[in-house]
Each structure stands twice: as C-alpha cells, then as structure tokens.
Amino acid sequence: MPVVPRVLVQEAPFDMGAETAALFAGRADVGGLASFLGICRGDGGLVAMTLEHYPGMTERALRRIAEEACARWPLTGCTVIHRHGRLVPGDPIVLVLTASAHRVAALDSCAFLIDWLKTKAPFWKSEEFAGGTTRWVEAKAEDDEAAARWGR
C-alpha cells in the first residue's frame, strides 16, 4: 500500500535536516533518499520574489501530485514542502524528499515531483528588481515538456 506523503504549504522556512532524518531515522528499510531543494536566485538584479498561491487548491494539488509519486514508485516516504510569500535570493522555496529501498525509485520520483510541481501546482511568482520594477514569471515551454515526459 502506498505511503501517505507529508505535504506542507507554508510561509515559514523549513528544516531540511530534520525532514530528511524523519524519513529514515530508526528504520532499516530505506536504502536511498533523494532530495531536491529549490532556491531563490538573484539573477539580473532580482531583490525578492513573492509567491502567490491558491489556498485550498494548493494543498489539494500538492497532495495529489505526491500521491501520484507514491503510487508510481515503491516509496517508503515522501515529503513535499512549498513556501509562499516574499522570499529573497538564497531563500529555499521548495523541498522534495523521496525515500525508497532502492536508489532508482527515489531519484526518479524526486525528478517527477519537481517536474509536476512546476506545471501543476497553483503558484505564481512575482519578481521584484532593484529600482522597483516587478514582473510575473512566465510559464516555460521546457517545463511543460519536462512534465509531459512522465505521461498523463
């Protein structure tokens, strides 16, 4: 039976070390733990990025995406934490953790999760630049293609 993923949508920072430890501490069935940490970059004079989301739908969409990963791969654990609000360069935005007996399931499901989050999680990013201009980040065709390689 698939594991129940841990899904959080929050403004606060998260503790990657604690989240990682929670997926394998005290157990002997986890052989590989893959993770992806998405971080705010400061390209082109970006001073901040504000993530808007759709409360209610966001949690639902993230849970569905994480459950899809747990159904497709034999995971022993899965954690998805996505922040919203105003973040500055260097701030972590999103954390994906997948644990499994074997490395391939952990690595593939981690890549799947971040690809699907890009195109199926209701977040919108407003970039704020030195000088005060702002700009909405546009969806990228390459993200659609990356998500599509996992089917459906």
Place this chain on the structure above:
Amino acid sequence: MPVVPRVLVQEAPFDMGAETAALFAGRADVGGLASFLGICRGDGGLVAMTLEHYPGMTERALRRIAEEACARWPLTGCTVIHRHGRLVPGDPIVLVLTASAHRVAALDSCAFLIDWLKTKAPFWKSEEFAGGTTRWVEAKAEDDEAAARWGR
C-alpha cells in the same frame, strides 16, 4: 571554469544539513540543489555491512568521478562523501550533493554521480547476518547498465 568538487572518504558520519547549507548559504546563484543519500538496509537479517576500500585509489577515483560531473554539467557546487568501515542498518553510507542555477543540471548530475560511484569507486561490501554468516555483495548487471547510459 568547472567548480572544484568536495570529496571525502571517511569512517565517521557526515552532517548532511551542514554539507547542504555549505553549497548555497550566502550566495544568490544557486537555483537547485539535488542530493542522494545512500543508507544501509537491514534486509534478510543483515546486522552490519563492512565497506572495504582502496586507500589512495578511492580518493582519486571519487575525485575523478566528481570532476567528470562538474565538467559535464554547469554546477555551482558538488560534494561527494563516501564512508567505509562497519555500518549498521540505518547508517548513511554515501552522500552526493549537486548544486546548479537550474534543476535539470542538479538532478541529472546527482543521478550520474551515484550511478558511476556504484561501478567505478573501489569499495567492496561484506554483509554480516544474524547467526554470523558473512557474504560479499556482488556487482549487479543493472548497475553496469545504469552507469553505461551516461557513456564512456
């Protein structure tokens, strides 16, 4: 110019949180950080696993593998830590961390590194089971295939 990877071969545990933070703290050019943590499993009554290695050659091989990743992908940071000695189920064995401006480089190079470590790093694992029997872990054809998909 490719980044210089951080490569460690050690008996002691490592601090994944500190290693992760070291790759993006205080900088604004890291957009994605992928990691893989390999952990000792307790399958079939395994009580311990002893990793033997080839001092000198191990460090050299790991450094070469990590440098290959840094040459193939535009990484901003890369850390490979591989433990040796006697480990028990639940103990971390290997940590691979890759950081880049974009997620694809981080995720792909992380998968590459763990695939190549499996087949090109001079470690040998002796499994110790309840009852005292021991067994050398045999190399797997699927690991050779996984390593081969990256070429050369």
Place this chain on the structure above:
Amino acid sequence: MKVLYFAWVRQKVGAAEEDVSPPPEVRDVAGLIAWLATRSPGHAAAFADARQLRAAVNQEFAPPDAPVAPGDEVAFFPPVTGG
C-alpha cells in the same frame, strides 16, 4: 458563484474575488470568461487573450468546456509556475 483571480489576472480585474450571478446561458468556463469580460474595462483586459488564461472549477484545473453552475468556485489565473 464565487470567482477568484490570481497573479496578473487579479491585478487587471482589480479584485481577488467576487460573487457573481451569470445568466443561465453561461454554462461552461469559456462562456463565463466571455460574460466576465463585459463587466468592466479591467475584466476586459484580464480576459482579452483566453490562451493566456487557465481556470479551475472547485479547485480542480478545468478546460474551457468544463461546466460551471451556481454555487461553484471558479478561479482564473495565468499558467502556474510552481517549484
């Protein structure tokens, strides 16, 4: 019917949400877009290019031909950029 707007759709409309009572001939997402576009210049600007819009009905992504009915929560927004 509750309608929510996000990102630049919200900015162009000038509101994050509104309660609306479209006429009975508005039966799907596309019809709702056409009707909402007539409500103000801001709405017209927000809904000018339907190709740039995405929708959700009751918190599920929904295509233009997805039915909408009184009591539904319908949201309009640009393509998402999560992760």
Place this chain on the structure above:
Amino acid sequence: MKVLYFAWVRQKVGAAEEDVSPPPEVRDVAGLIAWLATRSPGHAAAFADARQLRAAVNQEFAPPDAPVAPGDEVAFFPPVTGG
C-alpha cells in the same frame, strides 16, 4: 612490484599485500595473474576465474593487456560495489 588484494581476493590469498619480483616475461596484468596463481593454493583459488577479477595498475583500473613493470603498484579485486 607491490601487489594489493581486496575483498575475497584478499581473503583467498591470505594477505592484503605482498612485494613480488615476477620474471621478465611477465609484462601485463594477464601475465601477472598467471604467474601469481602459481605462488600458493590460496593464490590459485583467488585467481582461478579471471572473469571475476578486476585490476588496477598504479591506482587506475587496468584491463588484462595493461603493461606492468617493476615499481608498479598492482591491485586485484572483485568488481567494485560502491555507492
């Protein structure tokens, strides 16, 4: 020439390393294997199936036709299982 053994090769030979002086006709890894196999029953057992063996010369993986020379460090071991 310094020869190192790892894992079950080490166990079968009964030593982790030894200094050897093979005759001049031993010019490559395959020749060294054939010569080492004659040194003791343990060596013979360790080197019985060359397909199960891998080698390194001066800490670089080396195929059977890789040259070996006095002063080299040559290691024999099963296929590696890192990671």
